[in-house]
Amino acid sequence: DAGVIQSPRHEVTEMGQEVTLRCKPISGHNSLFWYRQTMMRGLELLIYFNNNVPIDDSGMPEDRFSAKMPNASFSTLKIQPSEPRDSAVYFCASSFAFNRSPLHFGNGTRLTVT
Amino acid sequence: EDKVVQSPLSLVVHEGDTVTLNCSYEVTNFRSLLWYKQEKKAPTFLFMLTSSGIEKKSGRLSSILDKKELFSILNITATQTGDSAIYLCAVEALSSGTYKYIFGTGTRLKVLA
Numbered sequence: 591d592a593g594v595i596q597s598p599r600h601e602v603t604e605m606g607q608e609v610t611l612r613c614k615p616i617s618g619h620n621s622l623f624w625y626r627q628t629m630m631r632g633l634e635l636l637i638y639f640n641n642n643v644p645i646d647d648s649g650m651p652e653d654r655f656s657a658k659m660p661n662a663s664f665s666t667l668k669i670q671p672s673e674p675r676d677s678a679v680y681f682c683a684s685s686f687a688f689n690r691s692p693l694h695f696g697n698g699t700r701l702t703v704t
Numbered sequence: 705e706d707k708v709v710q711s712p713l714s715l716v717v718h719e720g721d722t723v724t725l726n727c728s729y730e731v732t733n734f735r736s737l738l739w740y741k742q743e744k745k746a747p748t749f750l751f752m753l754t755s756s757g758i759e760k761k762s763g764r765l766s767s768i769l770d771k772k773e774l775f776s777i778l779n780i781t782a783t784q785t786g787d788s789a790i791y792l793c794a795v796e797a798l799s800s801g802t803y804k805y806i807f808g809t810g811t812r813l814k815v816l817a
Contacts, residue, residue, distance in 0.1 A: 594746075621802065632809030633747075633792065640802040681746065685803075690754065692738055693794070693805050695746035 594696035596682050602702045608670040611699045613682030614663055624657055624667050625681040640687060672703045706731040708795050710808035718816050721783050725811045727793030728775040735803060737769055737776050740792040747792055783815045
């Protein structure tokens with residue numbers, strides 16, 4: 591079974607550009623999480639979905655950040671416009687809620703905004 | 705506000721040493737505590753703990769949970785250079801009818817040859 595798949599692996603963009611990060615969760619998992627990791631703040635939960643419905647987006651830093659999950663096998667995290675302080679590694683993770691299964695991570699997208 | 709705190713923030717030891725990593729938490733509706741190891745890429749799962757006092761063990765790694773005092777420890781015996789990584793603690797908690805995972809900032813372990 592393929593794990594959580596994220597794309598792109600690396601993204602370098604200029605300030606002000608739109609950035610879209612993509613995630614395919616593990617088949618059968620019904621919860622999906624977006625995290626951001628920096629040296630200073632560690633792993634921060636940005637938003638999570640259950641059965642494709644956003645449950646809590648209180649971790650999204652600003653209105654420039656948005657996330658969607660149009661179906662059970664795909665999610666996007668969009669930053670528009672991007673700023674240098676958005677530079678970080680963004681992880682997508684999935685799990686099967688109600689089953690006490692661990693969270694499984696994708697390999698992350700390293701975003702650099704110049 | 706839900707909170708997970710890990711200590712120490714970083715640790716440097718020599719091969720063969722034993723280390724103990726700490727994780728304390730304050731969350732409502734606790735369900736489980738998880739430990740992850742992160743090297744260059746994604747965090748990889750080590751242990752899930754749900755009951756107090758029951759040790760989970762895998763090779764040289766072991767972990768235990770104390771739900772009364774709200775903490776967990778991760779022990780690594782006879783450390784090797786391959787144990788160098790960031791060790792993350794996460795707590796799974798019920799929120800808005802489903803479950804979310806809150807992470808600590810991690811302990812950065814470096815094992816010297």
